[in-house]
Amino acid sequence: MAYQILVVDDDADFREELCSCLEDYKVIEASNGHEAIAILKKANAIDLVILDAVMPLISGTEVLREIRKIKPAMAIIILTGQSTKDIAIDALKGRADDYIEKPVKIERFLETIRSTLAAKAPKNSPNAGGIHAKIEQAKQFIERNYDKKVSLEDVAGQLALSPKYFSRVFKEISGEGFNEYRLSIKIKQACEMLKKSDYTVSEIATKFGYQNLESFIRIFEKFMKTTPTQYRHKNQKKK
Secondary structure (H helix, E strand, O other), X not given: OOOEEEEEOOOHHXXXXXXXXXXXXXXXXXXXXXXXXXXXXXOOOOXXXXXXXXXXXXXXXXXXXXXXXXXXXXXXXXXXXXXXXXXXXXXXXXXXXEEEEOOOOHHHHHHHHHHHHHHHOOOXXXXXXXXXXXXXXXXXXXXXXXXXXXXXXXXXXXXXXXXXHHXXXXXXXXXXXXXXXXXXHHHHHHHHHHXXXXXXXXXXXXXXOOOXXXXXXXXXXHHHOOOHHHHHHHHHHHO
């Protein structure tokens, strides 16, 4: 499965020109920062954001900071049409991975994309090819979107597989069903939040999409053999 890139720029002609150079990637476009943030808040498989620094409504550097709140590890390259150190410094302070000045030099642009993606890629990251690689990609998608509602159909669609076939091979290869794996990832992240944050159990349940606190507690107990409150107390005693 090709890397996915989100291109954010208010200039439609420039976006078209830029996207024409990215034929080796799956490209998603956004015409402004608010649209980009909305896309990233939904379940997605985006690997890299290419973000214009100067846009109406909300600046690229503001969008950068918002993205870092939503997706702290997201790869981000800032584009700037102004040859000033101030914008570059502001972008790097906002923890952009790199920046490129307009007009864009294609070779430099593509090399920056390749190096940024390579630096962000997890070790042993699966490339396109083979059903085992696709199942690993599915797991990565679930893990990256643990705090969103992700259905079997969502993930199968990302992999261009039929939901029925994907469900069967996921269980055959991973040894557990899709829903069981998805819930285990949620509970794993909930455990981290219980250990490292001051959020109440109710607040944590809400963050993971549970409107009913009892449902969250019941699922947590099923996986962890203890309640969220007991888990937190045990962890505090260990500190």
